[in-house]
Amino acid sequence: MPVRVQTAAFDAGAELNGFSKGLAAGxxxxxxxxxxxxxxxxxxxxxxxxxxxxxxxxxxxxxxSRRWSLECALVIHRYGLLEVGETIMMVATAARHRAEAFQAADFLMDYLKSRAPFWKKEIGEAGTSWVDAKASDEKALARW
Amino acid sequence: MIDILYFAWLRERIGIGRERLETSAPTVAALIEELQSRSGGHALAFADLSTIRAAVDQDLVELDAPLGNAREVAFFPPMTGG
Structure with missing residues (x-):
């Protein structure tokens, strides 16, 4: 289960190609x-x-991976200063069938939004402000 | 000695990202009470506990969790990844 936390920009398309290569998953x-x-x-x-x-x-x-018997999962998340339009993060999941792969990706996103220690600060023309966690993000965990 | 780490607006309000201190607090909540009296910044950062999350030795815990032999306790606002 490759997990990468980095400041460097990455090419999501190239990462996905690399991830998909050689998998037996459908x-x-x-x-x-x-x-x-x-x-x-x-x-x-x-x-x-x-x-x-x-x-x-x-x-x-x-x-x-346990819940959906994934063959593989990938998480890349950047930190530091990112401009509008830059890629922040990606997840990829590989499973035998699409339902498992979709659900596992959805689960990963819900959990890494409110259970991985990242904090976003918006920088705008009017100054800076920390992004507040949404009650809906916390509620989203309950469905799993 | 225990390492205390602060992130995001807690770090900004307190003015430092890390400090080391001696404590006999039995729980995370008791440690917060000690920290509140350290400075005006600490008091401000810990004014509303509903906005505080904590990790003991890098595991997320509830505020009533015991400290045990913790080496590192971190305080931060609700996380906003993704």
Missing amino acids: AVVSFTGIVRGGGGMTAMEIEHYPGMTERALTAIAEEA
């Missing part, structure tokens, strides 16, 4: 998160907890 699903623009926002700063972040992401990927 289904691969991926999600890519991109810094959203609008509302005067120009960039985002992502802080994380080195050490715990990797542990938490690995635990979440292992849990997804």
